[in-house]
Amino acid sequence: MRTIDWVDGAVEIIDQTALPGELRILRLHTVGELVAAIQSLAVRGAPALGVAGAFGVALAARVHGDDPAALALAVERVETARPTAVNLARGARRAARLLPAGPEAVLAEACAVRDEEIAASAAMAARGADLLAELCAGRPRLLTHCNTGGLAAVTLGTALGVVHELHRRGNLAGLIASETRPLLQGARLTSWELTQWGIEHRVAVDSAGPYLMARGEVDAVIVGADRICANGDVINKVGTYAHALGARRAGVPFVVVAPESTVDPDTPTGADVPIEDRGPAEVTPWAEAVNPAFDVTPYDLVTAIVTDRRVIRQASTA
Ligand code: MRU
Numbered sequence: 001m002r003t004i005d006w007v008d009g010a011v012e013i014i015d016q017t018a019l020p021g022e023l024r025i026l027r028l029h030t031v032g033e034l035v036a037a038i039q040s041l042a043v044r045g046a047p048a049l050g051v052a053g054a055f056g057v058a059l060a061a062r063v064h065g066d067d068p069a070a071l072a073l074a075v076e077r078v079e080t081a082r083p084t085a086v087n088l089a090r091g092a093r094r095a096a097r098l099l100p101a102g103p104e105a106v107l108a109e110a111c112a113v114r115d116e117e118i119a120a121s122a123a124m125a126a127r128g129a130d131l132l133a134e135l136c137a138g139r140p141r142l143l144t145h146c147n148t149g150g151l152a153a154v155t156l157g158t159a160l161g162v163v164h165e166l167h168r169r170g171n172l173a174g175l176i177a178s179e180t181r182p183l184l185q186g187a188r189l190t191s192w193e194l195t196q197w198g199i200e201h202r203v204a205v206d207s208a209g210p211y212l213m214a215r216g217e218v219d220a221v222i223v224g225a226d227r228i229c230a231n232g233d234v235i236n237k238v239g240t241y242a243h244a245l246g247a248r249r250a251g252v253p254f255v256v257v258a259p260e261s262t263v264d265p266d267t268p269t270g271a272d273v274p275i276e277d278r279g280p281a282e283v284t285p286w287a288e289a290v291n292p293a294f295d296v297t298p299y300d301l302v303t304a305i306v307t308d309r310r311v312i313r314q315a316s317t318a
Pocket of ligand 1: 046145147149158185223238
């Protein structure tokens with residue numbers, strides 16, 4: 001099942017706000033509906049956002065094709081719906097380049113973005129599983145953060161695709177899914193996907209990760225990314241940095257799995273990335289709060305980055 005697709009003239013998504021309680025499909029007919037779905041995290045995860053961005057422009061081309069000002073505004077709304085994952089603006093801009101050729105050409109380009117992400121997931125799963133076998137002798141016990149499965153892509157996913165492949169090969173000894181405060185992408189979404197796949201796992205609170213590593217219960221940490229900067233800094237769900245520090249202290253590999261569409265040579269370092277703050281309501285009703293949705297893991301804490309085309313060790317993306 002695809003997390004996001006174009007079906008009969010509309011964008012169809014799995015509503016990730018309803019999981020794990022309900023598997024609900026949403027049909028999005030307008031740019032407004034799509035932007036709302038992106039901002040509420042009904043569709044989320046960097047590769048899925050890239051596809052959403054491209055399909056959003058396809059919707060805009062259909063609805064506003066004869067009104068250049070409205071079209072430009074709609075494309076900008078899609079591009080800027082969330083700021084951190086580079087895939088969103090990149091997917092939207094890629095589809096927007098086809099606007100002069102008409103709505104069908106835009107849609108064809110958006111479908112190409114979707115198909116490339118499906119192929120990228122398969123390539124990363126194989127390459128990442130090979131790398132883990134090399135880095136961790138035997139069957140590794142892994143820790144992952146946030147949700148990087150098919151829900152974050154179109155099918156299969158990035159880091160969780162590697163987990164799936166290791167399991168398929170009989171080479172996974174255990175998995176801890178970090179719960180991922182405050183929206184629980186790990187406890188709700190990763191756990192749901194792993195259950196669908198029949199992969200045994202345990203959920204841990206985010207702050208337990210570094211201690212579980214120190215206690216010798218984790219052989220490697222494997223995460224996705226929302227943006228990989230030119231110097232190799234990795235932007236990912238808040239909490240990733242703490243896991244990277246824990247991994248370094250415990251002497252276990254810290255592996256990032258992301259498609260080339262997440263590698264951003266135009267952003268020099270993590271300090272140049274706009275980090276979304278999602279406001280206090282998601283954190284606590286009792287006090288003022290600061291709520292950065294992502295953090296920056298400096299390149300020197302990253303053992304390797306696996307993309308659909310290469311393995312980058314010690315993180316120079318130049
Ligand atoms: O706020 P989210 O849920 O969109 O954040 C998602 C993440 O941080 C993922 O780890 C990242 O997009 C990689 S998904 C393959």
